[in-house]
Amino acid sequence: MEATACTKTEALAPCSSVVDGNFEEVPRETVIQFKPPLYRQRYQFVKNLVEQHEPKKVADLGCGDTSLLRLLKVNPCIELLVGVDINEDKLRWRGDTLAPFLGDFLKPRDLNLTITLYHGSVVERDSRLLGFDLITCIELIEHLDSGDLARFPEVVFGYLSPSMIVISTPNSEFNPLFPSVTFRDSDHKFEWTRMEFQTWALYVANRYDYSVEFTGVGEPPAGAENVGYCTQIGIFRKNGGKAMESCVSEQYDQHVYKAVFTTSYPSLQQERFFKLVLVNEVSQQVESLRVSHLPRQKKQDGEWGDKPKDSKAPCPCFGPVFTEVEKAKIENSPKPFCVGDKFFVPLQRLLAYPKLNRLCANEEMMRSVIADSIPLSSDGSAVVSDLRDYFDEQF
């Protein structure tokens, strides 16, 4: 979707049209209109669940055009994201949109992330989907014929056996509220009532030692509350949590899915990018300390943060804001100093800044990473730069 400003002056927040591709739905004259659209509510539901439980490995079975994966990939906790679908063309076509953004190379994630799309059927066993923390089957089961539906629990619950499974499916009790009487999609093999879904779910949960709780999205309109959510959702949790994980290694490899697309994100866990970010942050901090060390060119500017004389522009005071604790920590660290026309910033000082502290645990680590990119003092305890640089002469 693309947010569009209605008039010239109104702001338009840019959002990607290419990568952000949930297709706009065709407006139709129905009585029921969900806002946001129902499919987005389903995705949001999964997203909230992910934020709550912070799974590391997530798979979406029947991932279709990969919209859900695109929504989930921004989550910092996920390290492996897998989509499976039987429509290979669609995976191929949409796969590219899951690749890292250019910006991800400049501001890498904290943790590695790999995204893989497999072409295959959810009733086939592939060992690469073992040991997951969350497997989602959003509007999937109603597309399975009776044979596949019978095999489905055995594969997903019995074989893959992730810590958590989310299954959503239409609630047929809601259907009378729609103008058309038949199934919501021509490919649906069935649409269940709440009772039918829950009976199935409880049976499966019981059989494979999961507990299940039921909820849904798509609130019914006023007066029809008794039909329940438009989409019914079952959240299955494995009893005993991750006990199965030890078994994973014992399973022999079974690769039946075809990997159609795979991509790895740059992250701070990778040396190259860690160094890039650290060197950057250090030079940035040194630069900012250096500039504030220089005598002000125009004294009348007064202190940092004063109102500018030019009343047309409101005060452009921005930049990092520190808490009291952080301020105290910075204040108590060794101060930058000058020797001749050289400017020194002790590494200990740099480590006091929250941004750098987050990246780097200790002085030794910082020194070893930045040493060949940034000039250091002879004893290696401080960063050295020229007090004045080319740009200072420009203003």
Place this chain on the structure above:
Amino acid sequence: PPSVDLSNNEASSGNGFVGTSRISTNDKYGISSCDAGSTFMERDVKNKRDFMDLDVCTREKLAHVRDCKTGSSGIPVKLVTNLFNLDFPQDWQLYQYHVTYLPDLASRRLRIALLYGHSKLSDKAKAFDGVMLFLSQKLEEKVTELSSETRRGETVKMTITLKRELPSSSPMCIQVFNIIFRKILKKLSMYQIGRNFYNPSEPMEIPQHKLSLWPGFAISVSYFESKLLFSADVSYKVLRNETVLEFMTALCHRTGLSCFTQTCEKQLIGLVVLTRYNNRTYRIDDIDWSVRPTHTFQKRDGTEITYVDYYKQQYDITISDLNQPMLVSLLRRKRDDNSEAQLAHLIPELCFLTGLTEQAASDFQLMKAVAEKTRLSPSGRQQRLAGLVDNLQRNTNARFELETWGLHFGSQISLTGRVVPSEKILMQDHICQPASAADWSKDIRTCKILSAQSLNTWLILCSDRTEYVANSFLNCLRRVGDSMGFTVDYPKIIKLQENPAAFVRAVQRHVGPDAQLTAYYDSIKKYLSLDYPVPSQCVLARTLNKQGMMMSIATKIAMQMTCKLGGELWAVEIPLKSLMVVGIDVCKDALSKDVMVVGCVASVNPGITRWFSRCILQRTTTDVADCLKVFMTGALNKWYKYNHDLPARIIVYRAGVGDGQLRTLIEYEVPQLLSSVAESSSNASSRLSVIVVRKRCMPRFFTEMNRTVQNPPLGTVVDSEATRHEWYDFYLISQVAGRGTVSPTYYNVIYDDNGLKPDHMQRLTFKLCHLYYNWPGLISVPAPCQYAHKLTFLVAQSIHKEPSLELANFLFYL
């Protein structure tokens, strides 16, 4: 032309088919088209076509080269290129379909999704922009009806109607090939920025300047002399390792608050930023200081939301600085509908700067660091190319894409060029055959220059501090002047305070009508070019302080001074007896970007050693053509004055031509030039040729030696295979690249009454590359072009007004 996409200051100027090893100051460093993420076909098909000047066919009108445009003189040399064969079956065709939807769908994305999702087309190679569909295999029926279902269960009928069958040589087909290759490069994990592709996972860092360089390629598929070829050249994208917010914060620290907003706008507006949450780039058109991330905007569905919430919801990004202003970018619409331009507000914290600010580009140390990182020897370049080709052939996804289209990536093209004979340099009483055409300063050290005015009445302005240096420089100057044949009398030396104002005041006070020349400092240039036209020479004390360099510096300066006084340094043999050569260059004024600075330089003697130079400021392209007429008339008058006749032949070298401007040149400029020539004479008028000169072009040529590739010898001409069939064009290598890869200069003869044989045209062009008096050696373009460039550069950067006509007979701008 640099191999580096350093900045993105101009959207229109076609970018990056760039690449030598040198960072040059012209053309704003490479330039990648900055229109945000233009990946779509319809627009591309249209633009690209103009951009490549595909529908301009000039050769068919030139009878003497209709059958053969290749020369034959010189020594043949085998060359490897950066061009590759694309093989496909003989009967290969592209099928163009038109697709309509019932009910009609406005959303292009939905249209594409429905079509791509349909099983009928699922295993076919296709390119689709929502309206036009291209297939490499014909559908059974001329009209195919399909139906698909939307997510909401609505049935949509798609009607696919065959419109055209296109042979592989058709321009439309070439565009589709380019789209296919763009798709393929994306599959190789490359990212498109502007027109080129970059690999951000292998960045090169320049930490001391906070820069990252992303290596990549400029690629294109085009129809060359006889077949479709894929060309690739190495390119780099410069990124700053900081967000716009960090940049602004640092800038604010430097400038203080009072002039911060102004400086900030000056620095940032026009730059291109990359947003963190998608792959798009935006040009900064304005900064809105009154909007904060906590303010709301209206989404398309009409709801209001704050920027903070929007980015949290949409991208899971937390904006940390709530006081930052907004960057404003004017969105260029993808289609030519008349909808109003839309503004996008961008959060500085989420934007990365690409390219360099003007200030950074003027930082010599920084540019040197960039040049060192990006310089590639011919063999290094060849290795990169091989890597790309290997990748293209091995990557299964890339190969799959090629195969479904029925294409096969073929071999690297080799061709035969010719090395034209080297030139002798004619001095006053000596003909010298330089050891190397790259630099003959040593060869002519003891020779007298052709002619020189003696320097009698002149001033030296210097500060107290530099008086000693000034005196020793003066001695040197007199000594080298003497051996050169340039008499330098003693000047009046004026000492003054070391600031520009003092210099200007002194200039105003002391420069009388009889003064010929003054030396030292800057900003007096303006006064001495406009208000009081006197040739001047500025020298930095730092330059003169270089140990042991005084003699060679003095020699260079003596030569420059001679030229500024109307002297002639050297010549080459010109077989045509009455030939005027003209150089034209155009660039934008540095202060007011809508002003075009047009520099024109014409030779006024048969020896091509004396020049008439004018610079004119204009606002539109038609005005440019008009001012060419004004200039030509002036130049012809001058010629008549000196030679008592009009030149039999005129050859115009036109540089500064943007992509897609050929048609304009042919329709406006050539007729204006012709009419000025016709009007200047009642009987037979001079014969005219117009040659477009481009320093940036896609092809590269290497010679193979001892299993490694090297730059071809100076004077190498290529006029086959890598040229275009519709044009009378050739490549000439007339510059030295040192450790980097040389880039050939491309010449396209768009108009030619002279009927010279291609051989003669090529050799004449080569001769003219020897005549630039600011450098005792070959240069990359004909001297008149370089003079015109130098003149426009001076005016666009420093003077911003038309220099006094009194200086027109001197090379005052050297």
